[in-house]
Amino acid sequence: MSMKFGVIVLPGSNCDHDCYYVIKHVFKQDARFVWHKEKRLDSYDCLILPGGFSYGDYLRPGAIGKFSPIMNALQRFVHDGGLVLGICNGFQILLEIGLLPGAMIRNKSLRFVCKDVYLRLEGNDTPFTNQGRVGDVLKMPIAHFDGSYYADDKTLQELQENHQILFRYCNKNGDITDDANPNGSLLNISGICNKQHNVLGLMPHPERCCESILGNEDGRLIFESIIKK
């Protein structure tokens, strides 16, 4: 049975079609675009907040998207146990609306970074990573200006205690090093989930690496996990 995915479209989203394509045509699931003025989301199994530059990243990335009409319904959807995946700008929005803890600041290098990076899977007891093994090294592309994850010490400790850190930047061998950290994120964090494990925020773009013709299929792990949850 196929799952029903909704890809949320905000003004300035630009990875929405990639997500839609991957879900619909690569994984053969039911996929719909959901305009940001939608107020009913209860018919969906999984919602995706895609990458892009919603509202031009004005003020701060995600700061204005936070007040889109759809966000109240999204909060209810999460409360009722629905799955939400926020990618890149979608992750930034999840932080702004408080569905995930912490914040993103400007990359330490002060540069927009667009390249393949390696990630180490840190937890597979979630609907987003159940098809992987802890320690797996995945290659995925990143493309962002504000991806340096920050949270205070107490929050970082809670993230670790509750096993909410799911992905960390690493080198090809899976070692977590400063050199492998592309943006200055604390603890090399590249993906975290909420305590209930039904919301994942991820800076890398799994939707851009799901087909062999693109040279990389490591992003499939996320979508296969969701579909087989």
Add this chain to the structure above:
Amino acid sequence: MLAKIYVMLKKSVLDPQGKAVQHSLDSLGYSEVKDVRLGKYIEIKFDHAKGGGAEARVREMCERLLANTVIEDYSLEIIDE
């Protein structure tokens, strides 16, 4: 009325832009510069809220939208124009 709002990264948050500017000032010979931090300055013009409470309203704007209090502090002043 005019609200002048200053939004700055918290002291505990690394400010790479400030560091880059500090480095640049240093290379220009301003060796006395000890630290530089960059922030945002926002001006908001508004009608005086009925029954006062203007400052509370502006603080609410800061908390809800203008600053992300996870990483930023803000300060403000309100002046009659």
